[in-house]
Amino acid sequence: MIKTNFVPMEEVLKIAEDRGIAIGAFEFWSYEVARAIIECAQELDVPVILQCGRLEINRMGGMEETVMTAYMACKNATVPIALHLDHATTFEDCNEAVNAGFSSVMIDASALPYEQNVELTRKVARRAQPFGVTVEGELGRLVGEEGDIAVKGPESAQTDPEEALRYAEETKVDALAVSIGTAHGQYTFKPKLNIPRLDKIKEKVNLPIVLHGGSGTPEDQVREAIRHGIRKVNICTDIQVAMGKTYIETQKKQGFKYSCQNLWGPSVEAAKNVIREKMKMFALM
Ligand SMILES: [Zn+2]
Secondary structure, eight states, rough: OOOOOOOOOHHHHHHHHHHHHOOOEEOOHHHHHHHEEEEEEEEHHHOOEEEOOOOHHHTSSSSSHHHHHHHHHHHHHOSSSSEEEEOSSSHHHHHHHHHHHEEEEEETTTTSOOOHHHHHHHHHHHHHHHHHHGEEEEEEEOOOOTEEEEESGGGGOOHHHHHHHHHHHHEEEEEEEEEEOBBBBSSSSSOOOOHHHHHHHHHHSSSSSEEEETTTHHHHHHHHHHTTTTTEEOOOOHHHHHHHHHHHHHHHTTOOOOOOHHHHHHHHHHHHHHHHHHHHHTTTT
């Protein structure tokens, strides 16, 4: 295991609970993006969660390479930082992340029948928690893409509050991702968060609640959800869109000359503008 200075995600979620805010979990896929996230967290003095899934990890060369990349980006930071594995679907991936030095893992077995979801999630929790690694589980499906599966349908896919209580007790997870009306990726419909359902889940389950599919969800709805107990919001697509669009526009500018700064500098600034705004929103600033 590589020496790191990441804190268990549970700890930053405790800070969120104490302050009645949410912590941003920002997807990174390179040193540059990780550094952009950390610089914004330092500027605003807020805890932050760096996260990535298999796709991003493979881009960085593997689990240990990812841990090193994140560590290099935040070794001088003073805000609490958790390193989280997003949307793992196998025990093996979670185990590898624990061994490599992640401080948190999400096991997403939400595509499986309830009993199998519990069994796999419990197995991951048994492995990870003794090492101080936080475990996030998911119950209910988000519309959009979850791995290879396209999830359709409205409220039928949302998290059932009674089942959430049973799931929390049976799996012993430290954080629970719920489905209350957001989607992964870019929206093809206007999202409407189901706040009454979130209230019912919060009444039953004494765990930090996680909102996936934060990108593109209207700000007023996100703020409302945080006031009703959401403690972690995942952001990925918004950063990619900002960077991608800026990258194209930058090269179209008259007199543009290629250099690493000319080509990538504006994209990183665009990413930071998005990240900063999200951090302020999540901290209810
Ligand atoms: Zn997600």
